[in-house]
Amino acid sequence: MGQPAHEGPDLPELLEHLARAHDADTPPDEIAAAVESMVLHPDYPCLGARSVFNRDRATLVVLERMATEEATETLLQALTDFGAETDRSAGFASLVAVFRAAEIADEAGFETLLWRQLELLYEADSQPWDPRVSDDPDNPHFAFSVGGTAFFVVGLHPQSSRIARRTPLPTLVFNLHEQFEELRASDRFSRMRDTIRRRDTELQGSLNPMVADHGRSSEARQYSGRSVPEDWEAPASFEDEETSA
Template sequence: MTEALHPNHGGEPGLDELTRELALDPDRRSPHEVAGALETMVLHPDYPCLGARSVFNRDRATVVALGEMATEGATALLYDALCAFGRDTDQGAGFASLVAVFPDTVVDSETAFESLLWRQLEQLHEADQQPWSPHVSDDPANPHFAFSVAGTAYFVVGLHPAASRIARRTPLPTLVFNLHQQFEDLRASERFERMRDTIRRRDTALQGDVNPMVADHGAGSEARQYSGREVPTDWTAPVSFDEENP
């Protein structure tokens, strides 16, 4: 393991310090305040994910505040938001994400957050009356799995105050739904490998080690990456989205 780098940019706190400060100040309830906190974090010079930086730089983040995660009310609101997002977003205009924040949810560990994340995705699926996206698998163990809502595939990123990875640490529990098609479009171009390698290099510099859960789509199930927790090799998702084999 190498020592993490936390450079000081003109007196600006390092990202590790910033995320800890934000996590200690969870009194950010409105979508505007939540978006501001996330933008501050993502646009910090040390933040490794270039795609997320692009989303906020280009005003392509749709932020919704939903109360308590994995409740009936939050699920209904999130489902409606995802349906509208998938329907109305121009997928050819670059990176775009729906950011769902749950200000009434208390998370004190990575395992607790992981459980909530999968419960929330399961409830979304139960509310979904449309077929799974035909472009991805509905089996979380399949290397070509991606989550689907209203026929649109998403790569889900979980963020929360108790995350061990600095880039996953946010003041409030958050689920980011990234359009899966944007990664496929990037992969079809010549920019994918360069961007991937840059992100991994920046994350290693920030954290001090390589994120052990990162894998290219098709090399292993992306479900293992959703919660941000380092899971064992024999990990399986606690839910099934296959209607024939629940």
């Protein structure tokens, strides 16, 4: 027997409703509930995100505007603590940073803010870059590092053209990079990757043009969710001035 049909709104309808219902004055607990309802919707394609929320492994941080000194200070501490204290043996875990007062006009504007926020985190961080990954966004082995821990960053926002990247409020999800490496080394990776791509294609009606297998291109191209051209370069640099001189 198949699973019973979902009786609630479909995912795009749910996202539209949540976007209308949430703004800069929304309390953190309501924001947390909105993110969870999105991720746990039956049509949401990312199985990893669903696992994180089903196992109560998501750490939510509610901030105001992106790429500000105040947001950077709070987020830096939260990410440093998250990287140091998270139990890796308990499964996937993510830190979800929601910016409830950020104003996003379009995908390009969000991309600019995302990379500026990452740059500010880097500039404020006293810890060295995680030696397991590259600090060059053009390198196929790049990952963002903060607090000495590498992360795969997923940007989501209300103006995204991809349904799976559309959230009521601008959001950055920081996933522990080592978890992706462990998954890739297992026999579950190909099956999980293919299932996510199939579900995303069914939801959107087309395959995400930015999906790429690890090692073929830099993951930085995927961070904002915008479809970028082949000659795209990240609008940020994470090299020390002494190194790049």
